[in-house]
Amino acid sequence: MEHPTYYSKRASLTFNISEFEVPPMQDLLVIGRKAPIGPEAVKRMAEVLSPEQFSIIRLDHPKVEAVLLKKNLLEMVDQKALTGIILEEISQFVNDSMVLRGKINISISIQREVELS
Amino acid sequence: MRVGELMTASFYTVSSIKSVTYAAELMERFKVGSLLVVDDGEIIGIVTSRDIRSAHPNRIVADASTKDIISVDKECFVWDALSMMERHEIERLAVTAEGKITGIITRETLRNKTSQLLDPLTNLYRVDYLEYVAGKLLRDKQKFHLIFIDFNQFGKVNKDYGHPFGNDLLKIFSRRLLDLKCEHDYFCRYGGDEFVIVTTRDETEMDKFLDLLTAPIHLNDICITLSAGVLNGYNEESWFEMSFRDMLVKVSLASTNNKKRQVS
Numbered sequence: 001m002e003h004p005t006y007y008s009k010r011a012s013l014t015f016n017i018s019e020f021e022v023p024p025m026q027d028l029l030v031i032g033r034k035a036p037i038g039p040e041a042v043k044r045m046a047e048v049l050s051p052e053q054f055s056i057i058r059l060d061h062p063k064v065e066a067v068l069l070k071k072n073l074l075e076m077v078d079q080k081a082l083t084g085i086i087l088e089e090i091s092q093f094v095n096d097s098m099v100l101r102g103k104i105n106i107s108i109s110i111q112r113e114v115e116l117s
Numbered sequence: 118m119r120v121g122e123l124m125t126a127s128f129y130t131v132s133s134i135k136s137v138t139y140a141a142e143l144m145e146r147f148k149v150g151s152l153l154v155v156d157d158g159e160i161i162g163i164v165t166s167r168d169i170r171s172a173h174p175n176r177i178v179a180d181a182s183t184k185d186i187i188s189v190d191k192e193c194f195v196w197d198a199l200s201m202m203e204r205h206e207i208e209r210l211a212v213t214a215e216g217k218i219t220g221i222i223t224r225e226t227l228r229n230k231t232s233q234l235l236d237p238l239t240n241l242y243r244v245d246y247l248e249y250v251a252g253k254l255l256r257d258k259q260k261f262h263l264i265f266i267d268f269n270q271f272g273k274v275n276k277d278y279g280h281p282f283g284n285d286l287l288k289i290f291s292r293r294l295l296d297l298k299c300e301h302d303y304f305c306r307y308g309g310d311e312f313v314i315v316t317t318r319d320e321t322e323m324d325k326f327l328d329l330l331t332a333p334i335h336l337n338d339i340c341i342t343l344s345a346g347v348l349n350g351y352n353e354e355s356w357f358e359m360s361f362r363d364m365l366v367k368v369s370l371a372s373t374n375n376k377k378r379q380v381s
Contacts, residue, residue: 036173038180040133097173 023050028102029068035099039066063096121191124212124220130155133179154182199227236306239291247305251361260350264314265368269342271310346371
């Protein structure tokens with residue numbers, strides 16, 4: 001006598017939800033020369049998500065094609081100096097296919113002297 | 118020979134927001150090597166197969182294309198267009214008419230065409246090239262010497278020794294031209310046993326240069342002499358009013374007269 005075979009297929013779903021940060025980039029994006037997204041696309045994305053808040057700076061660098069920087073930072077620190085520091089700090093680990101996100105905090109310290117009367 | 122005669126008048130376009138992959142598919146579908154990048158009806162760049170090869174497939178066309186399109190007017194001479202492409206190391210040029218892009222020309226097309234303008238026997242350019250050179254010099258208000266050289270008794274040599282022998286003489290003479298060539302010289306085989314030279318060499322060099330050009334050719338104990346006509350642009354008052362055709366008439370007649378003097 002044959003016994004009927006019972007079997008079933010089930011799929012389980014895992015559902016993770018988190019808040020989408022706007023903008024998805026913080027203060028800085030570094031775009032490698034062979035990255036899957038280029039400077040023009042990044043510029044357009046930033047302009048759509050955070051109008052007038054970011055600047056794209058194209059660079060003459062073997063691995064890094066451009067950096068996207070928050071305009072506030074550029075009002076506080078000279079562009080050339082800032083990009084110079086960024087490139088110097090990332091040059092050891094960056095490769096040309098990367099897109100790196102970064103946060104930059106600028107704190108200003110002031111010390112002044114006045115004559116005692 | 119102008120670029121407008123050789124350009125491809127139909128060209129395909131792509132929007133700058135499309136992916137590099139999409140652009141590659143379009144190129145494959147239409148069997149073209151470049152697409153003009155058009156946004157809101159305005160041409161903003163060009164994307165070529167070379168750009169596609171070097172860009173990540175996920176990038177948008179705006180990040181793979183060349184923004185500053187290098188273009189030439191359709192009236193531009195093929196040699197000028199070719200030298201522009203070689204200087205910029207590009208494979209395609211946009212062709213314009215009245216400032217608007219009307220076509221595309223490839224370096225391969227220009228190279229093929231200019232090589233077709235070479236005479237297969239002597240490997241010298243045909244007269245179209247010299248017409249272009251002379252025209253350019255005249256437009257630049259630069260004077261030059263025009264020299265017309267032909268062989269004496271060439272018909273008789275062909276009859277007495279055979280046409281292959283005559284061809285050998287032509288090859289020897291064209292090798293002589295190429296050996297003497299400096300940056301100031303432009304040569305062509307005008308036809309048969311006739312050669313035309315445009316040179317911007319200094320006048321002080323001309324006598325020696327002519328002597329070297331017209332030295333008799335010796336082959337298999339046969340000696341053949343040459344006649345030359347020279348038109349000196351530095352002495353011609355109405356030089357810039359003359360067309361290249363007028364100059365050729367004058368210089369070829371001068372060569373014929375010299376030949377008559379040599380024979381009599």
